[in-house]
Amino acid sequence: MTLALRSDRRQLAKCSPCGIAGCSVSRAVISPLIADGRAVGALVVLTGPAVGPYLVRATDETARFICTQLELADLDESRADLARAEIRALRAQISPHFIYNALTTISAFIRSDPDRARELLLEFADFTRYSFRQAGEFTTLADEMGNIEKYLTLERARFGDRLQVRWRVAPEVLGVVVPFLAIQPLVENAVRHGPAGRAEGGTVSVTAQDAGPDCLISVEDDGIGMDPESVGRLEDTDPSGTHVGLNNVDDRLRAAFGQDYGLIVETAPGAGTKVIVRLPKFAPGVSAGH
Numbered sequence: 001m002t003l004a005l006r007s008d009r010r011q012l013a014k015c016s017p018c019g020i021a022g023c024s025v026s027r028a029v030i031s032p033l034i035a036d037g038r039a040v041g042a043l044v045v046l047t048g049p050a051v052g053p054y055l056v057r058a059t060d061e062t063a064r065f066i067c068t069q070l071e072l073a074d075l076d077e078s079r080a081d082l083a084r085a086e087i088r089a090l091r092a093q094i095s096p097h098f099i100y101n102a103l104t105t106i107s108a109f110i111r112s113d114p115d116r117a118r119e120l121l122l123e124f125a126d127f128t129r130y131s132f133r134q135a136g137e138f139t140t141l142a143d144e145m146g147n148i149e150k151y152l153t154l155e156r157a158r159f160g161d162r163l164q165v166r167w168r169v170a171p172e173v174l175g176v177v178v179p180f181l182a183i184q185p186l187v188e189n190a191v192r193h194g195p196a197g198r199a200e201g202g203t204v205s206v207t208a209q210d211a212g213p214d215c216l217i218s219v220e221d222d223g224i225g226m227d228p229e230s231v232g233r234l235e236d237t238d239p240s241g242t243h244v245g246l247n248n249v250d251d252r253l254r255a256a257f258g259q260d261y262g263l264i265v266e267t268a269p270g271a272g273t274k275v276i277v278r279l280p281k282f283a284p285g286v287s288a289g290h
Contacts, residue, residue, distance in 0.1 A: 027051050031063035035070040098155075098188070099128075105158045120157055123150045131181065138256075138286060141208060141215070142174035144183050148206065151184060155191055162201025163191065169208040173215045176281050179252045186219040186249070186263075186275045193223035193273055215281050220274040225267045246275070257283055 027049060033041040043063045047055060102124050109117035127150040130143070149167075156163050187206065194202030205220040250263040257280055267273040 029056055029059045031059050033063055033067050033070065035067050040070060098151075101158055102154045105154065109157070116157075120154060123153050126150050127154065131184070137180055138177050139180045140174065141169075141176045141178050141183075141217075144178055144180075145169060145174070145206075145208070148184055148187050151187065152191075152204070155195075159195045159201060163195040164201070164203040166203060166205040167207075169206070170210050172210050173208050173281065176215045176279055177283065177286050178279060179249070179256055182249050182252065183217060183219065183277065185246065186277070189246070189275070190219050190221035190223075190273070193225070194221035195223075198223060210281075211278070213281060215279045217277040217279065218274055219277075220272060222272040225269050225271045225273055227269060253277065253279070256286060 027047050029045045029047065029051060031043045031045075033043060043059060043066060045055065045059045102120075106117050106120045106124065109120060127147060130147040130150075152163075152165050156165065187204065190204045194204050202222045205218070207220075208215060208217045246263060246265075253262045261278050261280065264276040264278075265273065266276070
């Protein structure tokens with residue numbers, strides 16, 4: 001076996017007597033298991049004194065099949081690691097300014113309206129619990145929208161009438177599976193470009209509708225907008241935070257559902273920004289909590 005692993009080649013070997021009366025095993029076919037360019041083990045087939053070509057071919061084919069499965073398992077684990085890393089990146093991008101402002105807003109209500117402060121504190125606790133949960137790469141649209149509603153409740157407490165919110169979510173798409181934290185960054189950007197970017201405030205619209213085999217989700221603000229060319233590849237690395245999480249979300253959507261899905265951004269200077277997400281209502285192998 002050692003020789004097979006060192007040489008990365010199949011070997012035929014004689015077996016040492018085992019001492020068991022009547023044992024017919026005297027030869028072994030040893031085929032190394034090579035995964036990602038390195039030997040990770042060996043397949044050993046024990047036989048009698050006659051080693052035919054059929055047995056040798058069968059051993060080699062079985063070894064190749066095992067190697068393929070090992071490489072696929074490594075690939076699946078790598079993809080899972082990448083997905084977890086991307087979710088951690090999105091969690092890290094949850095604005096510390098939002099957390100600070102939310103707590104500051106809650107503290108301001110403690111004396112003037114203790115009941116309101118308590119309600120907001122519970123909303124904040126639920127928002128952070130969901131955002132930092134450890135359960136899977138996917139969730140339902142209902143859960144994602146529920147968390148966004150908590151986020152907007154906290155922001156409306158901060159901005160007051162300067163932030164107007166319009167919801168239009170079709171009940172039939174609430175069960176659609178979406179990547180975890182795929183919609184929340186879009187809403188955060190909309191708030192930043194709408195009321196946070198203008199003294200007079202603004203409106204954020206969130207819609208989700210049935211589109212045959214797909215679900216269409218849009219997040220729109222009536223804020224300052226931007227040059228369409230500046231959107232580019234939806235970079236989320238610029239220091240201004242203009243595109244917080246968009247590149248991450250776009251990549252995760254395409255990885256999960258294919259290149260026909262992802263983000264579409266419609267914007268122009270002074271005309272606000274609209275981000276559209278197209279999702280399949282059903283995707284093989286994709287489920288909430290997966």
